[in-house]
Amino acid sequence: MNAPACRACGSRRTTLRGTRRGRTRPTEFSFHDCADCGLLFVEPFAGFALYDDAYYRGQGPDPFVDYETEYRDWRATDRRLELADLHRLAAAHLRRQAGTGPVRWLDFGCGAGALLKYLRDQRTIGGRPLELAGHDVGSYADLLRDRDGFRILDLEQIATEPAGTFDIVSMIEVIEHLPAPLDPVRAIARLLRPGGLLLLTTGNLDCPVARRQGLDFAYCVPEIHVSLFNPAALGWLYRAAGLEPRNVRYRGALHFKVLKNLRFRPGLRFAARALLALPPVVRLIDGLYGVSAMPCAVKPSASS
Numbered sequence: 001m002n003a004p005a006c007r008a009c010g011s012r013r014t015t016l017r018g019t020r021r022g023r024t025r026p027t028e029f030s031f032h033d034c035a036d037c038g039l040l041f042v043e044p045f046a047g048f049a050l051y052d053d054a055y056y057r058g059q060g061p062d063p064f065v066d067y068e069t070e071y072r073d074w075r076a077t078d079r080r081l082e083l084a085d086l087h088r089l090a091a092a093h094l095r096r097q098a099g100t101g102p103v104r105w106l107d108f109g110c111g112a113g114a115l116l117k118y119l120r121d122q123r124t125i126g127g128r129p130l131e132l133a134g135h136d137v138g139s140y141a142d143l144l145r146d147r148d149g150f151r152i153l154d155l156e157q158i159a160t161e162p163a164g165t166f167d168i169v170s171m172i173e174v175i176e177h178l179p180a181p182l183d184p185v186r187a188i189a190r191l192l193r194p195g196g197l198l199l200l201t202t203g204n205l206d207c208p209v210a211r212r213q214g215l216d217f218a219y220c221v222p223e224i225h226v227s228l229f230n231p232a233a234l235g236w237l238y239r240a241a242g243l244e245p246r247n248v249r250y251r252g253a254l255h256f257k258v259l260k261n262l263r264f265r266p267g268l269r270f271a272a273r274a275l276l277a278l279p280p281v282v283r284l285i286d287g288l289y290g291v292s293a294m295p296c297a298v299k300p301s302a303s304s
């Protein structure tokens, strides 16, 4: 069998790392490393049809998905810790920029809308009013547009929106679901104004835990996580789209990731909450999972 072409850079210099059965389907999926850009990609792509209502209830390959609660009452979910962290990181970036007037923020892959709702509640960032837009497909995107009045862009609007529209674009745990990950990052790079920030999170396949566990790493769910990155591969993707990697240090997002994974273990959650109050514990977890090692990106100013 010929080596499959890399789904980010198109290179044929790809090698089979291993195979793993799907979590909810018996298919044997193969994981391929790209020698040129560093992407680890999954074949075959299981398609987008599995993102149905059962998936959004946590009955698909990811038991931690709970769109219903997140849509209805995001304040009751652990995600609020991550949302506040993203707001903090964006505010810190904006403080270093000259700028007045509204801050335009696009949440690409807005899901059940928790980040949009959080930002709407905040109303401002760094003293400037927030203007919000989201992008997603499916029933929750319709609800956010029709019932909640958010501006939800479809892919056609993403392609035709004027260049340089947004100060901040967030893409939270989205890119690993996309079989052709360069296309959306190029679209986002076009939409960012010079100096604008892309806040992107995805798992780090080069972190100590992943290196130890190999394809048994919990993030390797081949039905849904089809494009897997490490810091170098993500840096390659940004540069290919005309962006510059920029590291940030996460805090609340780390708390969220730990508590989310303990959702069904209340005793451990209680202990984790106490431990997460200790900064060295947070730094240890950040090191083990390589969360802050995964860069975000900035659109260079025209002169630089």
Ligand SMILES: [Zn+2]
Binding pocket: 006, 007, 008, 009, 010, 011, 034, 035, 036, 037, 038, 039
């Ligand atoms: Zn590649």
